[in-house]
Amino acid sequence: MRYLPHSAAERAEMLAVIGAKSAEELFGAVPRHALLTRPVDLPAHSPEFLVEARMRAMAARNRAGADGPFFVGAGAYRHHVPATVDHLIQRSEWLTAYTPYQPEVSQGTLQMLFEFQTQVAHLTGMDVANASMYDGSTATAEAVLMARRLTRKDRIILSGGLHPHYRDVVHTYLDNSPNLVSLPASPEGQGDILDRIDDDTAAIVIQTPDFFGHLRDVKRAADAIHAKGGLLIVVVTEVVSLGLLEAPGALGADIVVCEGQSIGNALNFGGPYVGLMATRKEFIRQMPGRLCGETVDADGNRGFVLTLSTREQHIRREKATSNICTNSGLCALAFSIHMSLLGEAGLTRLARLNHSRAAALAKALRAVPGVELLNKTFFNEMTIRLPIPAAPVIEILAEADVLAGVPVSRLIPDDPAVDNLIVLAATELTTDADIDMLATCLNAAIGGAA
Amino acid sequence: MTTRYTEDHEYIRVEGTTGTVGITNYAQDQLGDIVFVELPTPGKKLKKGDEAAVVESVKAASEIYAPVSGTITEVNLALQAEPGLINTAPDAGGWIYKIALDDTSELDSLLDDAAYAKHTA
């Protein structure tokens, strides 16, 4: 087996040093009848070329994003990632390093995390950011728990514009707590959350751009919740939007969580992604996840360490802020490299380009008879209403090799009001030809109904 | 003025019915550099043995228990900016909180100087 260095002779010699007669003797503590007497019922080892062939056959049964027009978004976005990013993250020293608990031999990872935290803080307009979470959805749930700790209140209100999967994750984390209020989906971008705030409200959670693409008024939400002594959690699933839209921190957000996948990370069918979490300085000690801080070494040289670890599970055990341990280090690296390649100038251009492609998409969609665009505002994503149920239309278009977005009913299956809705995204990769193709196919698919 | 100790290395220095609570020199030495102190809220009522505060070193978080029952009257805000006071002067500038004792007879169950010295020997 190509990954195992020992020869049979070496194994025998080593057993002799150990003083065991056989490898089986080393498993002597295992109850006899629990020890397998024959190999597990799985295929035997395989040479590299055969494994590769098997994997390629599976990959070939999937329709990759690059294979044709692609408008799927809804929390994960298809962007171009510079070749440099993927080259760098495959370097041994990044890819195969352990968590930087030994700072003397982990300064690369630590300095990168310090830079990452700075980038995230600037991007969100907050004081501090942590060294990443699993993804945007779990970061949202953690933010909700953090707000409860900070306010010592229980009630949480989720906006109807929050991604339905994120809502589901928060419900799972909070065990469907009766103090968790989830407002009905608001595909028209209707504001509903501010009237619901009361003195027992720990936090409200709003998303902008929201699941349906609408831009939400962060400042108004912040003022309303702060007046009642609660916190505002702002969720951003399309982090490129922050290149064009005001930072939530500048508008009064208390905790900002983002899905960072758009920068540096491929779609990967949903993971691994990278959750960003940023907050105010005074809330640091209730923030979950790792934090990297600057210090000096014994010679006075600048260096970096993981710090404030007493919040974490390996020290605090049952009193930790979260049970999170492994996070998304390499995805954070990919994010950080891509973001430093972009810089302020590049991110601004990228955001503008995304918005302008979305504007072209909106224009084309509105020209399709029977299609109603629900958005007055958007960044790079929008919702349309068809005259007929959306899910079958998506399938018809997929057969024409156009991935036309996400039928809302797939995420919210029990609400007839959303049956005819599709959420579509455009990015810098969306071409005029893609948009023409979509409009043509959509027109054909709903032509009879319009 | 009397000073009494718990087996968990808190001290309480009592004047009248008010006690000043901190951790002993022995405790600070064992914990190493203190980097953060989570202080209680004045007015909070505690029973003997309740968790009153948390002191954190780089690698450990240790709960500080109430050596007696009573009400917190004052906390040492200087520790927020300078938690190292617990290391440099645990029984002076490094005190953690003051407590109005409910029942001074609870002090009888604590260790005196000699007993604590023996406990840490």
Add this chain to the structure above:
Amino acid sequence: MSMNTQGRPTGTGTASAAATGSSLLPNEPLLFEIGDTEHSGVDLPDVAVSGDFLGGFERKSPLSLAGLTEPEAMRHYVRLSRLNYSIDSGMYPLGSCTMKHNPRLNEKMARLPGFADIHPLQPVSTVKGALELMSELAHWLMTLTNTAAVCLTPKAGAHGEMAGMMAIRAAHQATRQNHRNVVLVPESAHGTNPATAAFLGYTVKAIPARTDGTVDVEAVKAALGSDIAAIMLTNPNTCGLFEPDIIDIAKAVHDAGAYFYCDGANFNAIMGVVRPGDLGIDAMHINLHKTFSTPHGGGGPGAGPVVLSEALAPFAPVPFVRDGELVEHPEGTHLGRVTAFNGQMGMYVRALTYMLSHGGDGLAQAAKDAVLNANYVKARLGDVFSVPFAEAGFCMHEALFDDSFLEGSGVTTLDFAKALIDEGYHPMTMYFPLVVHGAMLIEPTESESRQTLDHFCETMLDLAADAKAGNAERFTAAPTRAPRRRLDETRAARQPKLKWEAPQPLPQAAE
């Protein structure tokens, strides 16, 4: 933030005299000290944008993000990378972390567009291969563990623990056993176990270890009662020992109406040799980034699928693949999502590639070699290093030592570990498990050759001899040959500096 306008510094701006310019010196300025807001390494057209659809929410505050051109970025990140230790450059004797070789075929496969460039919400008819891959991975995991179901989606081990414990909680709720609010956790457990239990609202009750480092079935029985929801046990345990009474413990737990959560962090020791389902476990997470070689990446991403017994299968979180179909909205008692999408697909691809490469036979051989290597280290070091629980006999995949051999030397476990850095090794796991004083936990994994192990052991013996000979300086001053000496963690924690701040202009000298 005002960006650096004073030209590009060549040093770190600290007391260090080291000038960079040579890529071989261990200093690299921060991104924000090299780049500025004008430079960019990505060519994009500068399109004009109208405010028509932006509702007045355009950004007014500065982004202050430093940009680098491509050659600058390449150098910055390559130079930074050289300050890291990695498994490709040397052995990680890190107990409980399973730092094994990361095959590059896995990386190549994960980057096939058919896996990397597919969206979690594109029509299921267009991702049949992805569903096939998830089914296949599930089949391997269930076969290796002899369990009824697996929830693939958890993002890491601790997340898998959470999902598994949630399934246990849901099972109790379904049978109106909500009063079960206590979880038993042995003192030797990973920190995530009590953290997870507390996270879900359980009270944690510690179970003391026996003097031989294993859990006493009688202590478990004594602690069991109508308030116990579950026990969380690591097997092989964190002392590197197989729990000999595990089957009896499982039976006692089940007899008391509780469930058995097994922390699968140490599955590498027994994969293909022992199936946890045969031991009576109800739920167990599997760290794909430990056992199945997906790269650790400097702290993730991980993946923590959790296998479930027949009793817990109805409570598996969504989504999952059943009969080749993606199930997102099932009937019945299933838990909701623990993450937005389908879990760590990129890690599934790597793990399955690894499994197919090894085959069932190769996985068993890998487990046996991991155990062989740990016992070899233990045998070679055992005469000099102090071995707790020696009466337990052979260890599993990791060898545990305590610090009594250092008594009187003035050298601590930490000093000893830091001295290893100067010999070219990553330190072993220190001060864990907590039940052993000054613990040193060494897990060589199956990836290390005998030659590497011999060299490592000779280094360890040399260090031990030096410590005993009174040469404390080699340890207390260590490391001296790493990119940094020991870092001041107190300063970092007392005055947290968690992001780069533009240097303040020097105050004008007073007149």
